[in-house]
Each structure stands twice: as C-alpha cells, then as structure tokens.
Amino acid sequence: MKLKPIDEQVVVLFGASSGIGRETAMEFAERGAKVVVAARRADALESLAQDIRMRGGVCVPIPAEVTDWAQVKAVADDAARRFGRIDTWVHLASVSVYAPFEQTDPEEFARIVDVNLVGAAYGAKAALPYLKESQGALIMITSVEAVQAIPFHSAYAASKHGLRAMTEVIRMELEAEGANVSVTNVMPASINTPFFDVAKTKLGVKPRGVPPVYEPDVVTRAILYAATHPVRDLAAGGAGKSFIFLKRVSPWVADQAMKAAGLTLQKTNEEKGPDAPNNLFAPIPDGPVGPQGSFSKEARSWSLYTWWATTPSARWIGRGLTVAGLGALAWRSNKRKLLGR
Numbered sequence: 597m598k599l600k601p602i603d604e605q606v607v608v609l610f611g612a613s614s615g616i617g618r619e620t621a622m623e624f625a626e627r628g629a630k631v632v633v634a635a636r637r638a639d640a641l642e643s644l645a646q647d648i649r650m651r652g653g654v655c656v657p658i659p660a661e662v663t664d665w666a667q668v669k670a671v672a673d674d675a676a677r678r679f680g681r682i683d684t685w686v687h688l689a690s691v692s693v694y695a696p697f698e699q700t701d702p703e704e705f706a707r708i709v710d711v712n713l714v715g716a717a718y719g720a721k722a723a724l725p726y727l728k729e730s731q732g733a734l735i736m737i738t739s740v741e742a743v744q745a746i747p748f749h750s751a752y753a754a755s756k757h758g759l760r761a762m763t764e765v766i767r768m769e770l771e772a773e774g775a776n777v778s779v780t781n782v783m784p785a786s787i788n789t790p791f792f793d794v795a796k797t798k799l800g801v802k803p804r805g806v807p808p809v810y811e812p813d814v815v816t817r818a819i820l821y822a823a824t825h826p827v828r829d830l831a832a833g834g835a836g837k838s839f840i841f842l843k844r845v846s847p848w849v850a851d852q853a854m855k856a857a858g859l860t861l862q863k864t865n866e867e868k869g870p871d872a873p874n875n876l877f878a879p880i881p882d883g884p885v886g887p888q889g890s891f892s893k894e895a896r897s898w899s900l901y902t903w904w905a906t907t908p909s910a911r912w913i914g915r916g917l918t919v920a921g922l923g924a925l926a927w928r929s930n931k932r933k934l935l936g937r
C-alpha cells in the first residue's frame with residue numbers, strides 16, 4: 597500500500613483546536629497539505645485557520661461536537677465536497693476526569709466513553725467511505741493508556757483500551773475485504789498540552805502527566821509518518837514505549853510501577869477543586885488554544901525512540917547492528933568451545 601506525499605493530501609484533523617491536533621494541523625499545512633480542522637470551539641478553529649493562511653497554507657475550520665453523528669458526518673462530507681477527497685483522517689477529540697473510580701460519577705464516566713470512543717467510531721464511520729476511495733490513512737490517537745492504565749483514570753483508560761480494540765477490528769475487516777486503507781494506532785506518552793489544564797479533577801489539585809513529558813511535536817512526527825507510511829502501532833515518546841514493552845513482559849510489574857507512579861506523580865502542587873471550569877460537557881469559554889500546556893520547562897522536544905521508529909534508515913541500521921552483534925557473540929562462543937575453554 598502506497599500513501600500519497602503530504603503535499604498531495606487532504607487531511608482532516610478532528611480535535612484540532614488545541615494541543616497535539618493544533619500542532620499537527622500547522623505542520624501538515626506547512627508541508628503543503630490541504631487541512632480541515634474540527635472541534636467544538638469555533639473561535640479557536642478560526643484562529644488556527646488564520647495562522648495557517650497567513651503562512652500561505654489552506655485550512656477550513658468546521659465546528660462540530662464529536663458525540664453528534666450528524667455533525668461528524670457533515671465534517672467528512674464537507675471536506676470531501678470542498679476538496680474532492682479525504683486522504684488522511686486523524687482522530688484526536690478527547691476529554692478526561694482525574695478522580696478515583698468510586699468518585700467518578702456515572703454521567704462523567706459515560707461522557708468520557710461517549711467522546712473518546714463513540715465519537716471516534718463516528719469519525720471512522722464518516723471517514724472510511726472516502727478513505728477507501730482515496731486509498732488513504734485512518735489514524736487514531738489513543739494513548740499509552742490503551743495498553744497500560746493509570747490510577748485516577750478509569751473511564752479514560754477504558755475508552756482508550758476500547759479505541760485500540762475498535763481500531764484493530766477496523767483494520768482486520770478492511771484487510772479482509774481487500775481495501776487499501778492504512779489504519780494506525782498512535783499511542784502518546786505524557787505530552788505538554790492544555791489537556792491537564794482543562795480536565796475536570798477531583799484530586800484537589802491540578803493533574804499532570806506521569807513524567808517524562810514530551811512536547812506535542814513528538815506526536816506530530818508520529819502522525820506525519822503514519823500519514824505517509826502504512827504502520828500498525830506507533831508509540832510517541834520512548835517512556836511510553838517502555839511501559840508498553842513492560843506490560844507485555846510482565847503485566848504485574850507494569851501495574852506495580854504504574855500504581856506507584858500514578859498515585860503520586862499525577863498531582864501538581866496547584867490547588868484545584870472539582871467545580872473549577874473544565875471541558876467535559878462543554879468547552880471552557882476563553883480556554884487555552886495553544887499547542888502547548890503548562891509543562892514547557894520540563895518537556896522534551898525529542899524522543900530517540902520515536903525518531904528511530906519513524907526513520908526507516910535508522911531502523912535498518914539498528915537491525916544490521918543487532919544481527920552483527922549477535923553474530924559476533926555466536927562466533928566468540930564457538931571459538932571458545934573449539935579451544936576447549
């Protein structure tokens with residue numbers, strides 16, 4: 597399967613008014629893609645579109661609520677009507693509540709699953725007819741929490757586990773029918789976006805991601821790679837990849853490590869109550885619109901792992917060095933046996 601170069605693509609990003617989506621929309625446009633951006637906040641989308649147009653790019657903002665099927669379908673239909681096709685659909689819309697499971701209200705739990713999972717199903721359903729036609733890419737932004745859950749995040753982790761499973765089913769069914777659509781699950785680690793500023797919290801303080809924290813452009817790199825290379829899963833941020841690996845090797849050790857980290861390292865010192873403005877059911881008026889959040893001092897703008905995973909030549913060199921290293925070890929042990937040592 598061959599995907600188009602970015603400058604020939606029409607890209608829809610659902611959940612692009614801030615954070616990773618905003619950063620990635622700018623980068624797609626910078627590289628010549630025609631970009632359609634969706635989220636609830638019309639003013640934030642308009643300012644993004646203006647930024648892109650000022651730099652000579654093409655961007656159409658379409659305000660939409662992801663839990664409303666008609667609105668999601670309208671985004672896809674409108675994008676295809678304006679530009680004739682959709683080559684890549686990046687699905688990012690997501691909300692969260694930081695609270696122990698027993699303090700997470702039923703309607704909060706339902707809302708998170710509705711936005712993060714049902715909304716993503718609507719996105720995929722709306723995009724797939726167009727992606728089949730263009731032989732394009734469906735890119736779902738899940739999380740490391742799609743594999744390794746974190747305390748205080750029961751509904752969010754459940755929605756991301758569900759989204760990973762749904763993405764796998766979509767991929768298998770498309771493969772079975774011979775459709776040429778690349779389906780990628782991108783799993784970010786902790787990223788410095790407004791996500792933590794706008795999430796509802798019942799921890800008594802503003803939440804934060806388990807360190808280390810990466811800048812959004814680490815995820816942007818993974819998304820741009822997935823838009824041009826058919827790839828199944830991509831972790832964005834090496835720390836996240838380590839947890840995914842640990843979960844496979846020893847689920848118990850991974851749970852213990854995440855329990856220790858999650859219970860303590862997700863809390864800042866900044867007091868914040870459950871009634872503070874949050875974006876769960878509606879956006880915060882004048883809420884943050886930048887790509888970055890409030891952890892810029894500590895955020896890493898680079899991940900060696902993500903660079904390696906998105907650089908084919910580096911992967912071949914890595915494999916070559918591994919084979920050469922294993923060969924050298926085998927040769928040394930054979931030589932010792934022959935010499936009787």
Ligand SMILES: NC(=O)c1ccc[n+]([C@@H]2O[C@H](COP(=O)([O-])OP(=O)(O)OC[C@H]3O[C@@H](n4cnc5c(N)ncnc54)[C@H](OP(=O)(O)O)[C@@H]3O)[C@@H](O)[C@H]2O)c1
Pocket residue numbers: 610611612613614615616617634635636637640660661662663687688689690691711737738739740783784785786787788789790791794805875879880
């Ligand atoms: N930041 C992290 O540490 C991290 C880690 C792992 C995975 N992720 C994932 O990365 C993706 C992007 O998150 P982010 O960190 O960039 O956070 P963010 O800045 O809060 O972005 C979330 C986006 O979703 C949109 N959205 C929320 N509810 C919506 C709704 N009901 N309908 C339509 N759009 C809605 C928001 O816009 P409006 O408010 O304008 O609607 C915003 O554009 C999410 O899927 C998140 O789960 C983030």
